[in-house]
Amino acid sequence: MNIEELRLLIADVLEIEPEEVTDEAHFTDELDIDSLLMLEISTRxxxxxxxxxxxxxxxxxSTLAELHAFVVSKLVGEMPAxxxxxxxxxxxxxxxxxxxxHAGGSHLLYRGWAQHFPQSWELCLLEAxxxxxxxALPLIDDCDRLVDYFHTAVAPLLDRPSGFFxxxxxxxxxxxxxxxxHHExxxxxxxxxxxxxxxxxxxASADGRPxxxxxxELRGWLRSVGGSPPQLLDNDDVWRKFAPVFRSDFKLVNTWASPRDPEPLPIPLSVFGGHRDRLIGEDRxxxxxxxxxxxxxxxxxxGDHFYLMNHQQPLADAITAAMRSAAV
Structure with missing residues (x-):
């Protein structure tokens, strides 16, 4: 498959001229490809x-060039984990x-965030x-094991000022x-x-242990919380693929044993939330x-539990200011 074939396919879905689908045109910001259009492109x-x-x-x-590289890697079976x-x-x-x-999600939650941060900053999106x-890797439904997994991945990258969000x-x-x-x-x-x-x-939490x-029940609960696209919750075929991910992640959260009287972390900590979040109130x-x-x-x-989807720039500004203040 060459990139021109993929360009023609995407242009046909969007009903635009192929030359408008440039190699580096951002799918969301420049081509207005939403999740429903992405599903149509995926099917084709x-x-x-x-x-x-x-x-x-x-x-x-997020671009034609990236998608072409990914699809080719899938065809030849060389996609690194x-x-x-x-x-x-x-x-x-x-x-x-x-x-x-978040639970049931992926690094795509932060798609497009890099453009909102200083050019000298490197964003690292962690994928469970x-x-x-x-x-292709098995799901991890235990908090300590997922922390082990990410610890191994991030340890070599902590050689300069860093932040976790x-x-x-x-x-x-x-x-x-x-x-x-801190412990190690x-x-x-x-x-x-x-x-x-x-x-x-x-x-124990009172969230119904989803x-x-x-x-x-789970699909209804996810609808009430917000943040999950309707085509995921309403399409039975799509739901069957994603349901195990949701269940695994919610099991991780619900079975995690909270530490007793943990030592306060010796670093600055900031908290963010949505005014209409039905899961977490300001007191928590x-x-x-x-x-x-x-x-x-x-x-x-x-916003609700997924307020951040509509506040990328203000949130990025707040994170940038908080990190710069913490470094002083």
């Missing part, structure tokens, strides 16, 4: 070139910011096994990963940001203040 690529189902959807590609994805690789970055995704580039389940993993680094005497991030996740507490719900977010020696406050944005 599967039919035309015989690649595995959902190849385009899981690729994480890497948990760290760098949208804008730098040979000598001033800062590395590690971003961790069993999705995206790591679809995690959303929902990603906040839990970012917190536990920071605790692991490894370099710590200069700043930790947690989003849409309450601070650890001893009692990993034990029936399919109908504010309870993070006792888990750090340098609490940098709570910032709230308009």
């Amino acid at each position: 690529v599967e039919t035309a070139f015989g690649v595995p189902e959902n190849t385009v959807v899981i690729s994480g590609a 890497r948990p760290v994805i760098r949208p804008r690789p730098l040979s000598d970055p001033a800062v590395r910011l590690f971003l961790l995704h 096994p069993g999705r995206g580039h790591l679809q 995690g959303h929902s389940m990603g906040a839990l993993i970012a917190y536990q990963l920071t605790r692991r680094l 005497g490894d370099p710590l991030p200069t700043w930790l940001g947690v989003s849409a996740y309450g601070a650890p507490r001893g009692e 990993h034990l719900m029936s399919d109908d 977010l504010l309870s993070w203040r006792s888990f750090t020696t340098h609490f940098r406050g709570l910032e709230m944005y308009e």
Whole structure:
């Protein structure tokens, strides 16, 4: 398959001229490709070139050039399994910011974020096994084992100022990963940001333990929370592929044993949330203040549990300012 064939296919789906689909035109920002159009493109690529189902959807590609490279690698079976994805690789970055995704999600949560940060910063998107580039790997449904996995991946990259930002389940993993680094005497991030996740507490959560719900209950619960595209929840074939990921991740969150009286982390910690989040209220977010020696406050944005999808630039500005303040 050559890139021109793929260009023609995408142009046909979008009903535009092929020359408008340049190699580096951003799918979301410049070509206005939403999740529904991406599913249509994925289906056509599967039919035309015989690649595995959902190849385009899981690729994480943001341009034609990236998608072509990914599809070719799938055809020849040479796609490397890497948990760290760098949208804008730098040979000598001033800062590395590690971003961790939510339950049932992937690094695609942070697609397009790199453009909102300083050019000298390298964003590192962490991908949990069993999705995206790591679809062939088994899912991990235990918090400590996933922290082990990410610890191995990020340890060589902590050779310069760094920050961790995690959303929902990603906040839990970012917190536990920071605790692991602290316990083992490894370099710590200069700043930790947690989003849409309450601070650890001893009692069991009251969220209905979604990993034990029936399919109908789980799909209904995800609809009420928001953030999941309708075509994922309404299409039975698509749901069957993603349901095991949701259940595995929710099991990880629900079975995690909160530490008793943990030592406050010796780094600045900032908290973020949505005003209309049905899962986490401000009181739970504010309870993070006792888990750090340098609490940098709570910032709230308009929106629900996935408020960050509509506030990329303001959130990036807040993270940048927080990290720069922490470095002083």
